[in-house]
Amino acid sequence: MPNWVKAGQVPELAGLFGANAATQPIHPQQPYAPAQGTQGNPTQPINPGAQPYGQPQQRPGGFRPYGQPQQHPGGPQPYGQPQQRPGGPQPYGQPQQRPGGPQTYGQPQQYGQAYGPQQQYGPGQGFGNPGQPIKPDNYLVWSILITLFCCLIGGIVAIVYSSKVNSCWDKGDYQGAYENSKNAKTWCIVSVCIGLVTNVVYGLMMFM
Amino acid sequence: MASTSTSKPTQIRTILILLAGLIAIVVYYTFSPEGSWWFPKCPVKLLTGLDCPGCGGQRAFHAALHGHFAEALHYNLFYIVGIPFLMIALAGALLKGPVGQWINRHLLTPAAGWVFVALYFIWFAVRNIWNL
Numbered sequence: 001m002p003n004w005v006k007a008g009q010v011p012e013l014a015g016l017f018g019a020n021a022a023t024q025p026i027h028p029q030q031p032y033a034p035a036q037g038t039q040g041n042p043t044q045p046i047n048p049g050a051q052p053y054g055q056p057q058q059r060p061g062g063f064r065p066y067g068q069p070q071q072h073p074g075g076p077q078p079y080g081q082p083q084q085r086p087g088g089p090q091p092y093g094q095p096q097q098r099p100g101g102p103q104t105y106g107q108p109q110q111y112g113q114a115y116g117p118q119q120q121y122g123p124g125q126g127f128g129n130p131g132q133p134i135k136p137d138n139y140l141v142w143s144i145l146i147t148l149f150c151c152l153i154g155g156i157v158a159i160v161y162s163s164k165v166n167s168c169w170d171k172g173d174y175q176g177a178y179e180n181s182k183n184a185k186t187w188c189i190v191s192v193c194i195g196l197v198t199n200v201v202y203g204l205m206m207f208m
Numbered sequence: 209m210a211s212t213s214t215s216k217p218t219q220i221r222t223i224l225i226l227l228a229g230l231i232a233i234v235v236y237y238t239f240s241p242e243g244s245w246w247f248p249k250c251p252v253k254l255l256t257g258l259d260c261p262g263c264g265g266q267r268a269f270h271a272a273l274h275g276h277f278a279e280a281l282h283y284n285l286f287y288i289v290g291i292p293f294l295m296i297a298l299a300g301a302l303l304k305g306p307v308g309q310w311i312n313r314h315l316l317t318p319a320a321g322w323v324f325v326a327l328y329f330i331w332f333a334v335r336n337i338w339n340l
Binding site: 144159166199 | 325
């Protein structure tokens with residue numbers, strides 16, 4: 001893709017981009033634009049393979065980052081790299097870039113990277129995604145059974161973790177859901193083990 | 209997600225769980241935890257001498273299986289809170305349709321978990337202070 005130019009310099013898009021740049025909500029980002037030279041963004045157009053991985057790092061910054069739309073607001077991009085970036089043609093990319101960007105493209109990547117940023121995107125993020133993973137078991141029934149019927153006080157910790165699984169999942173915090181599920185399971189098992197050991201020791205003491 | 213085909217290990221697990229539940233019901237119906245030495249004891253009771261919030265649960269279950277619900281509540285009053293919570297959790301885990309989703313989203317929240325924990329410890333204190 002050797003013929004990269006700024007959209008403002010493309011005759012067909014100049015009017016569109018020029019007019020749009022003034023009305024973009026992302027306009028305040030422009031002060032960051034000069035810093036992009038050090039962010040590696042200029043290589044994006046000629047290095048499409050690297051970009052999907054570069055994107056998650058920019059995402060936590062959210063919408064502040066780096067004035068991407070200004071950087072390469074279209075130019076030849078609509079044909080060359082359609083999936084590279086939702087904000088390719090700037091006028092259309094803008095709405096996608098905020099909630100939709102992470103939703104559609106970032107979903108598989110969320111497992112490979114830091115998980116914190118997902119919580120910023122609010123509810124509904126993961127719905128309708130074809131690659132959605134399976135919701136983890138919340139072990140709530142087991143936790144309650146262990147706590148109430150087996151007299152195991154560790155089960156109460158499992159209940160706390162269990163009750164967080166669903167809400168984490170609904171928020172799109174899949175990693176949090178899996179971790180809470182795992183913790184709940186661990187606490188259930190630990191509680192049962194403590195109960196078994198205590199009872200076995202007690203039984204032995206009774207017979208000796 | 210509403211209609212997930214159950215795989216074979218899941219079916220086996222379900223059958224085993226149901227079987228264990230059935231055995232437990234038969235055992236708790238037939239034998240009274242009061243007079244039998246081999247029922248599991250509460251570790252909290254054994255270690256500290258205090259009644260834990262779940263203590264009396266086995267006796268209560270035995271009584272409830274025989275239809276003596278007042279007696280069951282006498283053994284453990286906390287089941288007024290615990291059994292409905294367990295039923296809701298069970299419904300949330302088993303119902304896959306919109307009802308189950310609604311239960312999971314609106315009833316089985318972290319707040320519900322914390323309320324249960326708070327009631328649990330209040331009951332823990334109350335029953336040991338007033339010997340309930």
